[in-house]
Every structure is written in structure tokens, then in C-alpha cells.
Amino acid sequence: MKFQDILYTKYDGKARVTINRPNKLNAFTNQTLQEMISALLDAWTDKNIGVIIITGAGDRAFSVGGDQSIRSKDGYATSNSEKSGLEGLENLPLANNHAMLLQIIRTIPKPVVAMVNGYAIGGGHVIHVVCDLSVASEKAKFGQVGPRVGSFDAGYGSAYLARIVGEKKAREIWYLCQQYTAEDALKMGLVNKVVPPENLEEEVEKMCDTLLSHSPTALAALKASFNADTEAIWGIHSIAGIALNLYYGTDEAMEGRNAFMEKRKPDFSKFRK
Ligand code: 2NE
Numbered sequence: 001m002k003f004q005d006i007l008y009t010k011y012d013g014k015a016r017v018t019i020n021r022p023n024k025l026n027a028f029t030n031q032t033l034q035e036m037i038s039a040l041l042d043a044w045t046d047k048n049i050g051v052i053i054i055t056g057a058g059d060r061a062f063s064v065g066g067d068q069s070i071r072s073k074d075g076y077a078t079s080n081s082e083k084s085g086l087e088g089l090e091n092l093p094l095a096n097n098h099a100m101l102l103q104i105i106r107t108i109p110k111p112v113v114a115m116v117n118g119y120a121i122g123g124g125h126v127i128h129v130v131c132d133l134s135v136a137s138e139k140a141k142f143g144q145v146g147p148r149v150g151s152f153d154a155g156y157g158s159a160y161l162a163r164i165v166g167e168k169k170a171r172e173i174w175y176l177c178q179q180y181t182a183e184d185a186l187k188m189g190l191v192n193k194v195v196p197p198e199n200l201e202e203e204v205e206k207m208c209d210t211l212l213s214h215s216p217t218a219l220a221a222l223k224a225s226f227n228a229d230t231e232a233i234w235g236i237h238s239i240a241g242i243a244l245n246l247y248y249g250t251d252e253a254m255e256g257r258n259a260f261m262e263k264r265k266p267d268f269s270k271f272r273k
Contacts, residue, residue: 001042005032007057008039013050013212014205015043022058025119027067030076033097037104044108050216051208052108054131055115056124059197062114062140065122066094068149071257075248095241095248098123102130102156103234106227109220111211115204116140116182116191122149126157129164132223134190135204136182137197142190143179148266150256152244155237160230165190 001008005028007018017039019026028036036054043049056062070076076094092100105112105127114120114128116136122145128134136142146152152174162170165188173180182194195203211219247253252271259266 001038003035003039005029006035006039008035008042010043010046010049013048014053014208015039015046015049015051016053016055017043018055018057019063020057021067022056022060024064024067024069025061026056026058026063026124027065027069028063028094028098028123029067029070030092030094030097033094033101036101037097040101040104040108043110044104050110050212050219052110052112053115053204053208054105054112054127055204056117059118059139061118061124062116062120063124063127064119065124065126065145066098066151068257068260071248073249073254075245093241093245093248095244098126099155099237099241102126102237105130106156106234109223110216111219111223113204113208113211115200116142117197117200121145121179122151123153123157126153126161129161129190130156132226133192133207134185135193135195135200135207136185136191137200138182138194139197140182140185140191140194141179142182142185143177144174145177147174148177148256149260150247150253150266152240152247153237154240154243156233159233159236163230164188 005021007020009016017036043052066076111132114131114134116128116134119141120128121143125142158174169188185191186194256266
């Protein structure tokens with residue numbers, strides 16, 4: 001498979017999807033998300049693959065979410081570059097591609113492990129949130145930024161996050177838009193393990209080898225069972241995606257995006273409270 005924004009490798013029963021836009025802190029575009037979807041569908045149907053790893057290229061970021069430099073009132077522009085091969089997906093708004101990626105990570109009947117090597121911010125943070133397991137480098141930083149940059153994830157990114165870290169903490173994460181260290185993330189149950197950056201690869205490989213030594217059918221059934229209780233969040237996520245696409249067309253949302261790009265504080269004072 002030929003990709004432009006991701007690296008996709010398969011070895012020893014593992015599939016690895018690496019977001020490969022390190023110069024943009026692995027911010028994603030529609031192209032990136034479509035390629036991730038293609039790779040995950042390949043891993044899903046490959047009977048030799050038992051576990052999937054998602055990570056970011058370089059040592060600075062896992063992913064910092066949607067690429068703000070291409071965001072306008074129409075949402076995020078679709079890349080004109082080579083397509084992933086999934087006909088028609090290029091016509092979907094970014095929020096829909098992001099939603100589809102999240103739903104595939106949740107539904108694929110194999111464990112998905114987030115190897116969080118740096119910033120996991122915004123929609124990038126949500127990708128790790130929906131992964132089955134997360135292993136973080138001591139240098140990783142976690143957070144949501146939507147209310148500061150004119151965006152929100154009112155589905156898995158908030159409702160499912162609350163199931164993981166609790167209501168108060170999830171509200172704090174979204175309302176205050178602060179950053180959290182890997183140690184903070186471990187304390188709130190947001191990641192499974194924190195290791196020195198130089199041990200991250202080894203630790204994830206070890207975890208994946210353990211997963212691969214277990215019964216794939218048992219793991220698949222357990223994953224479906226863990227998902228069952230929060231399945232309704234997909235419905236909320238879908239409605240939130242429609243709201244988000246409408247919100248992106250507003251001056252209020254654009255103020256958040258423009259302030260970020262212009263490296264200034266947003267001024268939301270003129271918008272109705
Ligand atoms: C990521 C963070 C915390 C990094 O901060 P810092 O201080 O370490 O670096 P800096 O200078 O802010 O960023 C480094 C470069 O990366 C770019 C910046 O503009 C900067 O560019 P230069 O000045 O060097 O040219 N950069 C960072 N994030 C970017 C992004 N997302 N898109 C494009 N360029 C980006 C800090 O930069 C930060 O808070 N970034 C904002 C992240 C953000 O707004 N993400 C989108 C959230 S919305 C979303 O992801 C989403 C959703 O909510 C729902 C559905 C789908 C997606």
C-alpha cells in the first residue's frame with residue numbers, strides 16, 4: 001500500500017501505523033485520516049495481524065490534532081494530493097473522517113495500542129483515548145484545546161473520556177485546556193504505563209508480544225464486551241460531528257482558529273454567553 005502521510009508496516013503479527021508529519025507535530029489532514037483508515041482496515045482483515053500500534057513520527061508528538069493551517073469556515077480543506085484509494089472519503093469533512101477513524105479503532109476486533117511519544121493534543125489526544133491501551137514516554141504531554149481554538153469533540157473525546165478519568169477531571173481537561181504530564185496521565189488512569197523515552201519502543205513491543213501470546217478470540221470477545229457499555233456514545237459522537245461542522249462555519253469558531261495561527265489570545269467577548 002502506498003501512503004503519503006503515514007508509515008504502515010507489518011511484522012511479527014503486529015501492524016504499526018505512524019503518523020508521519022513530524023514538521024507539523026503530526027497534525028492530521030483528511031488525507032492523513034483516510035490513510036489511517038485504509039491501514040487499519042487492512043490490519044483488520046489480515047488474519048496474521050493480532051495487534052495494532054498507533055504512534056507519531058519523531059520525538060516531539062504523537063499528534064496535535066487537526067492541521068489548523070488548512071482550516072477555514074468550510075472546515076479543513078481536502079488535500080488534492082494522491083488519495084488513499086478509499087473512493088469518496090475525500091469528500092467527507094475532517095470531523096467525519098476523524099469520527100470514522102475513532103469508530104474503526106474501537107470496533108476492530110484486535111487490541112490497538114497507542115505509543116504516545118510526545119504531544120497528544122486535541123483530536124490527536126482523542127485518538128489515544130479510544131485506543132485499548134496507551135503507553136507513554138515520560139516526555140509525553142496530554143490535553144484538549146477545543147474551547148481555546150474554536151473546536152470540540154462532544155462524543156468520544158468528552159463522554160468516553162469521562163468514563164476513563166471521571167466526570168470532574170474530564171470537565172477540567174476540556175474547560176480549562178491545560179496540559180498534563182505523563183505522570184499526571186498515569187495517576188488519572190488515562191495511560192497504562194509511563195516509561196523513559198528510550199524504553200518506549202521496547203515496552204510497547206513487549207506488551208504487544210504478550211497480547212499476541214494470548215487467545216485472539218478471547219481478546220476480541222473481551223474488547224466487544226468492554227465496548228458494549230459505551231456503544232451509545234457513537235450516536236452522540238455522530239450528532240456532535242454535525243454540530244461541529246456547523247460550528248466551524250461560525251465567526252466564533254474562526255476566532256479560535258485565527259488566534260492560534262496568529263499566535264495571540266482569542267477574543268470571544270463579543271459572542272453570546
Ligand atoms: C501542540 C502545542 C501544545 C505545542 O506547543 P509548543 O509551544 O510546544 O509549540 P508551538 O510553537 O505552539 O507549535 C509548534 C509549531 O507547530 C504548529 C505551530 O503553529 C507551530 O508552528 P511554527 O510557528 O513553528 O510555524 N502547530 C501546532 N499545532 C498545530 C496544529 N494543530 N495545526 C497546525 N500547526 C500546528 C500547541 O501548538 C497547541 O496547542 N496547538 C494547537 C493544537 C490544535 O489546535 N489542534 C486542533 C484541535 S481541534 C481537533 O484536533 C479536532 C477536533 O476537535 C474534532 C475533530 C477533529 C479534530
